[in-house]
Amino acid sequence: MSAPTDIHSLAGAYALHALDAGERELFDDHLAGCSVCRNEVAELRETAARLADDAWEIPPPRLRQQVLNQIASTRQALPPMRRSSRRGPMIRHRTRMLVAAGVAAIVAAAGVYAVQELRLRDQRISAHAEAQRIEAVLTAPDAVLRTSAVQGGGTLTIAMSPSRDQAVIMLRDAKTPDWNKVYQFWLIQGANPNPAGHLVRDQNSATRVVSGVRGMNVLGLTMEAPGGSVTPSLPILAQIPLT
Amino acid sequence: MLMKGAPSREPAAGNPGEGADSLLRATAKGDEAAFARLYDLVAGRVYGLIRRVLRDAAQAEEVTQEVMVEVWRTAGRFDPARGTATAWVFTIAHRRAVDRVRSEQAGSDRVRRLVPEREAQHDVVVEEATARLERQQVRRCLKTLTELQREAITLAYYGGYTYSEVAQLLEAALPTVKTRMRDGLIRLRDCLGVSVA
Numbered sequence: 079m080s081a082p083t084d085i086h087s088l089a090g091a092y093a094l095h096a097l098d099a100g101e102r103e104l105f106d107d108h109l110a111g112c113s114v115c116r117n118e119v120a121e122l123r124e125t126a127a128r129l130a131d132d133a134w135e136i137p138p139p140r141l142r143q144q145v146l147n148q149i150a151s152t153r154q155a156l157p158p159m160r161r162s163s164r165r166g167p168m169i170r171h172r173t174r175m176l177v178a179a180g181v182a183a184i185v186a187a188a189g190v191y192a193v194q195e196l197r198l199r200d201q202r203i204s205a206h207a208e209a210q211r212i213e214a215v216l217t218a219p220d221a222v223l224r225t226s227a228v229q230g231g232g233t234l235t236i237a238m239s240p241s242r243d244q245a246v247i248m249l250r251d252a253k254t255p256d257w258n259k260v261y262q263f264w265l266i267q268g269a270n271p272n273p274a275g276h277l278v279r280d281q282n283s284a285t286r287v288v289s290g291v292r293g294m295n296v297l298g299l300t301m302e303a304p305g306g307s308v309t310p311s312l313p314i315l316a317q318i319p320l321t
Numbered sequence: 322m323l324m325k326g327a328p329s330r331e332p333a334a335g336n337p338g339e340g341a342d343s344l345l346r347a348t349a350k351g352d353e354a355a356f357a358r359l360y361d362l363v364a365g366r367v368y369g370l371i372r373r374v375l376r377d378a379a380q381a382e383e384v385t386q387e388v389m390v391e392v393w394r395t396a397g398r399f400d401p402a403r404g405t406a407t408a409w410v411f412t413i414a415h416r417r418a419v420d421r422v423r424s425e426q427a428g429s430d431r432v433r434r435l436v437p438e439r440e441a442q443h444d445v446v447v448e449e450a451t452a453r454l455e456r457q458q459v460r461r462c463l464k465t466l467t468e469l470q471r472e473a474i475t476l477a478y479y480g481g482y483t484y485s486e487v488a489q490l491l492e493a494a495l496p497t498v499k500t501r502m503r504d505g506l507i508r509l510r511d512c513l514g515v516s517v518a
Contacts, residue, residue, distance in 0.1 A: 087496075090503030091484040095419045096477035098485070120403050120517040122503070125510040127408035129478045130415070132459045135369030138382055142364065145386055146357060149393040154351060157397030 085221045085237070089115060093122035100225055100235045100250055104216060111217035211287045215239050215246045226318045228252045228299060232282065234316040236297050245291045247274070252282040252315075255301055262306050264298040265291060266317075271298065276306035295321050341406035349396035356393055363407060364389070367414045374418035374481040384421055388414045404517050415478070422481040462512035470505030473498050 085108050091097050092105050109115050215221060218239035225235045232252030238245040247263055255261060262276035263286065274288050274297070299316040300307075341362055347355035367388055372381035392410055399409050463471055469491065476487045488498040510516075 087499055087503055090474075090501075090506045091477065091499055093506060094474065094477040094484075094502055095416055096482065096484040096487065096502065098483050117517065121510055121515060122506045123412055124404045124408045124517055125506050125513060125515045126415070126474075126478060127404075127411040128459055128509075128513055128515065129474075130366040130370040130407075130411040132456050132463075133369035133373045133479065134365045134456065135372055137364050137368035137385060138378075141368070141382055141385060142357075142360060145360060145389045146353070148386065148390050149356060150353065152390055152394055154349070154393065155395050155397060157349060 085216075085223050086112075086115060088223070089118050089122055093119055093126045098225070098233075100233050100248065101223060104223055104235065104237055104248075107213065107216045108221070111213060211244070212246050212285065215242060215244050215287060218242050224297075224318045224320070226316045228316040229313065230315065234297070234299050234318060236318055236320070238291055238320060240292055243292045244287060244289050245297075247284075247286045247288060247297065249277070249282070249284045249299065252299075254280055254282045258303065259301040260304050260306070261315075262300055262302045262310070263288070264296075264300065264310050265294040266296040266298055267294050271310050273306060273308060276302060279304055291320070295319065341410070342401060345392075345396055345399050345406040345409070346401075348393060349399065356396075359392070359406075359410075360389060363410050366407075366411065370411060370414055370479075371418040373479045374415070374422060380421065381418075384417055385414075388417050391417075419481045423483075458513065462509050465512050466505050466508055467501070469493065469497070470501045470508065473501045474505045474509070477502060 085105065088097060088101065088105050092102065097105060109119060216237055218241060220241045221237050221239045223235065223237050225233055228234050228249070230253035233248075233250050234252075235248040235250070236245050237248075249261060249263075252261065257279065260277050260279055261281065261284070263274040264271040265274045265288065266272070272290075272294075275286050277284050297318045297320060298310060298314050300310040300312070300314055302311055341359060344355045344359040344362065348359055364385070368381060368385045371384045371388070372378060375381050375384065388410075391413055399406060463475070466474070472491055473484075473487050473493075476482050476490060477484060480487075482490065484498050484502060485495060487493075487502075488495045491498065493501075
């Protein structure tokens with residue numbers, strides 16, 4: 079299943095916990111760079127929580143004592159560091175940490191790619207710059223999010239910004255490929271598939287920034303021989319219409 | 322947190338004058354008695370909400386216990402600048418309930434299995450009617466929504482469905498459902514007078 083999604087309008091579904099894991103992660107990253115969205119989400123979340131008022135029911139009486147017994151032997155987590163009671167600096171500080179954390183999560187998801195393959199591909203591009211490119215796409219005002227299930231398991235997600243002519247492609251938890259196969263992405267324009275990057279052996283999750291997405295009709299995923307192919311081999315394991 | 326014209330930010334139950342916010346702050350400092358009073362204040366809604374989402378009473382009890390222990394453990398992370406203590410607790414409860422539902426059932430199966438139960442759920446809602454102020458207010462405000470807004474929001478919140486599952490259930494387009502969830506919540510927010518300072 080795939081559907082075009084304007085990231086901003088996911089705020090309601092996000093506050094209702096109605097996004098799937100991949101979308102939620104992308105929306106979290108989007109939130110890190112969008113203070114207007116954070117305020118809106120805070121209010122919508124507060125509103126959604128009021129719906130619990132209508133779900134009141136008498137809990138089993140024994141539950142109270144069970145909980146009190148358990149907390150008596152549960153160590154509390156330390157509160158986060160707060161600089162002072164003035165909110166401005168604290169919030170800015172926290173925002174930076176959120177951005178860093180969100181981007182770190184995406185880069186970490188790229189795993190092998192971020193540390194090894196990136197170095198091979200272009201030694202001058204640091205992981206930091208890559209993180210900034212990812213963030214730039216995710217926080218673009220026209221970023222659109224689409225997701226599809228992958229044959230055999232996992233999800234393929236693309237966050238595309240036509241204005242930047244760039245996209246972030248995420249493959250999550252796909253089936254580990256056979257020893258003589260790797261996953262490869264394709265950007266298909268009409269009948270022409272363009273290679274859009276391939277993974278390495280045993281790699282089943284990745285995050286990629288790709289350029290030149292404007293005018294492309296479909297994002298495809300196939301399995302190819304290690305090193306990638308110039309034309310896709312069937313079957314197409316996932317495809318997401320882009321237009 | 323400011324309430325615009327809302328009569329009360331805490332439920333009628335519990336000790337009047339002792340708000341969840343101050344109880345949660347005391348809990349963060351290890352005050353077990355404050356936590357016990359907080360439990361009395363929120364347990365009915367935490368359990369009721371989880372039970373509504375999960376259906377199964379035994380599982381709801383287990384998850385409620387997990388949630389309340391998490392509230393104890395992470396009380397120090399509550400930030401009053403970002404919302405009320407009750408909303409913080411119910412957000413944790415809802416998150417946990419939804420995670421439990423999704424970890425146990427494949428999406429499409431769940432949708433197919435639960436379609437006939439939508440009506441049944443409706444009866445339960447009617448039977449549960451009480452005179453509690455907040456409940457009345459929430460219901461009154463839910464009535465100001467369009468049918469699609471209301472269904473999309475209640476299926477997601479009380480049913481624990483993702484928005485694509487909700488779209489399937491309502492036979493509506495994905496972008497429509499996503500938009501209705503957002504504009505419905507905004508209308509609900511304005512009706513309830515919720516704002517976060």
